[in-house]
Amino acid sequence: MSDEPLLSFKEMCARFDVTPRTLRYYEYIELLSPKKVGRARFYGPREIARMTLILRGRRFGFSLEEIRQWLDIYGKQGTREQLQVWLQKADDQLSQLDRQIGELETAKIDLQALRDETAASLKKPD
Secondary structure, eight states, rough: OOOSOOOHHHHHHHHOOOHHHHHHHHHTSSSOOHHHHHHHEEEEEEHHHHHHHHHHHHTOOOOHHHHHHHHHHHHHOOOOOHHHHHHHHHHHHHHHHHHHHHHHHHHHHHHHHHHHHHHHHHHHHH
């Protein structure tokens, strides 16, 4: 192994607060490719950076397949076309998040109104 800092499987789980099952799944679908020494797995800077991007992508609402595409683009960083593809993905996701925020705001208003009606009905004498 080289001189780059490596994390063990357990350290990787702890650092990113993910379950062993999640980490193994990301390996299974080839989002991560740790170095293997016998049965032990070790994660270097590349895998740590990829895990950061995977979790960021999940937080932004991207599917694992979208994240795979994102990582491919990120891995080949630098070309104008790849950056444009990323911008389009980000714009699309921002639009979807705006729609979801609107739906949630409407649901909140409706729930508040129903809650207030129910509270008012309980204050009325029988």
